[in-house]
Amino acid sequence: MSDDIATAITRAHRGEWARVVAALARRFGDLDIAEEATAEAFATAVERWPADGVPPNPGAWLTTTAQRKAIDRIRRESKRDDKQKEARMLHDDDPPGPSGAIDDERLRLIFTCCHPALAPETRIALTLRLVGGLTVPEIARAFLVQETAMGQRITRAKAKIKAARIPYRVPSAEDLPARVSGVLAVLFLVFNEGYLATGPDTPPVRHELTSEAIRLTRVLRELLPGDGEVAGLLALMLLTEARRTARVSAGGELVSLDEQDRGAWDKALIAEGHRLVRERLATGVAPGRYQILAAINAVHTDASDARATDWSQIVALYDLLVRLDPSPVVRLNRSVAVAELDGPEVALADVDRLGDKLDGYHAFHATRADLLRRLGRSGQSRAAYDRAIELAGNTAETAYLSRRRDQLGQRDTSIHR
Amino acid sequence: MMQYLVSVIDDKSNSGTDEEMAAIDVFNAGVQAAGHWVFAGGLASPDSATVIDNRDDAGMVTDGPFVETKEYVAGFWVFEAPDLDVALELAAGGSRACNRKVEVRPFL
Numbered sequence: 203m204s205d206d207i208a209t210a211i212t213r214a215h216r217g218e219w220a221r222v223v224a225a226l227a228r229r230f231g232d233l234d235i236a237e238e239a240t241a242e243a244f245a246t247a248v249e250r251w252p253a254d255g256v257p258p259n260p261g262a263w264l265t266t267t268a269q270r271k272a273i274d275r276i277r278r279e280s281k282r283d284d285k286q287k288e289a290r291m292l293h294d295d296d297p298p299g300p301s302g303a304i305d306d307e308r309l310r311l312i313f314t315c316c317h318p319a320l321a322p323e324t325r326i327a328l329t330l331r332l333v334g335g336l337t338v339p340e341i342a343r344a345f346l347v348q349e350t351a352m353g354q355r356i357t358r359a360k361a362k363i364k365a366a367r368i369p370y371r372v373p374s375a376e377d378l379p380a381r382v383s384g385v386l387a388v389l390f391l392v393f394n395e396g397y398l399a400t401g402p403d404t405p406p407v408r409h410e411l412t413s414e415a416i417r418l419t420r421v422l423r424e425l426l427p428g429d430g431e432v433a434g435l436l437a438l439m440l441l442t443e444a445r446r447t448a449r450v451s452a453g454g455e456l457v458s459l460d461e462q463d464r465g466a467w468d469k470a471l472i473a474e475g476h477r478l479v480r481e482r483l484a485t486g487v488a489p490g491r492y493q494i495l496a497a498i499n500a501v502h503t504d505a506s507d508a509r510a511t512d513w514s515q516i517v518a519l520y521d522l523l524v525r526l527d528p529s530p531v532v533r534l535n536r537s538v539a540v541a542e543l544d545g546p547e548v549a550l551a552d553v554d555r556l557g558d559k560l561d562g563y564h565a566f567h568a569t570r571a572d573l574l575r576r577l578g579r580s581g582q583s584r585a586a587y588d589r590a591i592e593l594a595g596n597t598a599e600t601a602y603l604s605r606r607r608d609q610l611g612q613r614d615t616s617i618h619r
Numbered sequence: 620m621m622q623y624l625v626s627v628i629d630d631k632s633n634s635g636t637d638e639e640m641a642a643i644d645v646f647n648a649g650v651q652a653a654g655h656w657v658f659a660g661g662l663a664s665p666d667s668a669t670v671i672d673n674r675d676d677a678g679m680v681t682d683g684p685f686v687e688t689k690e691y692v693a694g695f696w697v698f699e700a701p702d703l704d705v706a707l708e709l710a711a712g713g714s715r716a717c718n719r720k721v722e723v724r725p726f727l
Contacts (some may be wrong), residue, residue: 369702
């Protein structure tokens with residue numbers, strides 16, 4: 203296959219997957235059929251495009267092909283066939299609804315995937331699969347579970363949606379607030395998977411996932427302009443995304459925040475993020491988790507260089523966050539800020555208390571490695587880098603950690619007998 | 620339209636107070652008026668259950684329920700609803716009226 207065709211297929215997969223699944227789900231009312239048929243349509247594209255050329259409108263070609271595959275499949279499978287239903291499917295050529303905020307097909311798909319009748323970890327998996335177009339192995343890696351277990355989880359969820367008839371729609375206005383927090387959690391995870399992609403074979407940053415998460419959060423904000431956490435998550439994503447191009451070097455290595463070229467940060471995204479954070483502060487309403495995280499990122503992006511960062515404010519914001527969410531990951535992140543304010547020794551003491559809970563988490567070992575390095579404890583630092591590299595799934599991060607490890611001296615100079 | 624079984628979970632049978640029974644009556648009238656009503660009933664306790672196993676024509680009759688649990692189905696509604704969201708809303712009203720937790724399951 204020529205590079206052009208491969209690129210076209212990759213681009214179509216990133217850009218059109220969710221749209222095709224959503225269009226089929228709407229038409230056939232069956233997520234399983236929608237997803238299988240979409241996958242078949244992409245498989246057909248891989249076979250046909252190299253010979254026939256890339257169609258002028260790949261999205262329309264994929265949707266039409268997927269619809270044919272779906273109808274074939276329904277015909278094949280409907281032993282107890284419902285002729286009427288079939289006839290309706292064959293003739294339902296309604297133009298897709300207006301693409302206003304509420305009618306966004308992908309948003310419906312997200313609310314369906316994030317229905318409260320599904321378990322939280324299932325909602326994320328299903329959203330990544332159906333909306334993000336991630337493969338089951340990719341999702342399994344992101345969640346550190348076996349591929350077969352993840353496959354079964356997704357299959358069971360789709361079966362429940364079908365059997366219990368979980369509706370394919372954006373919930374009504376009065377149900378929205380209650381359903382939104384689950385959706386935000388999922389969108390944040392999709393964003394994070396894009397920002398720090400986990401696979402050894404995937405690019406380190408998957409812009410299609412970060413931009414899709416941002417796009418959908420924007421749509422959600424149009425629906426719920428008064429919801430502080432929606433605004434907070436949007437601000438958080440924008441302020442994080444603003445640093446994206448500065449975050450990975452030309453050589454494919456992660457660049458830490460203090461070493462990033464701040465001139466390469468996206469000023470428009472930062473301005474928009476800051477505006478949202480200020481808008482939330484002005485309401486005087488106690489901020490939730492996303493608003494606090496957005497505020498932390500606003501402090502970072504306010505500083506003209508790393509040394510100008512207001513670390514005391516960042517630690518204060520983390521203190522607020524710990525009260526809301528005392529999870530070990532939040533405490534780990536707080537200790538990174540503490541290291542800047544009170545020194546690496548104080549931070550290391552905090553970090554070491556989290557060892558039991560975070561031993562399987564690469565960022566825990568990476569943080570320890572850095573603190574140990576700054577304290578001159580090279581031998582222990584190297585061991586911590588080794589462990590972090592072993593656990594890290596992101597290629598740019600692995601490259602960064604490897605370089606940091608290799609910069610350490612050959613001998614542990616901190617231990618003098 | 621789909622039918623949903625809404626089971627009332629309790630550790631006793633026929634334990635509703637007068638207020639609860641009155642609330643259930645009001646709730647049922649509302650469900651009937653809205654056209655979601657199919658059937659409802661209370662069930663006697665599992666102590667009164669008898670299990671029959673006649674699969675091999677053996678005519679086995681055993682005293683007691685098929686599974687021993689602290690909580691069990693003490694009653695149920697069958698609702699007709701277009702989708703799960705409507706069924707969940709009805710079930711939420713039922714749970715509030717009878718002051719017990721309920722389980723929603725679709726009929727095949």
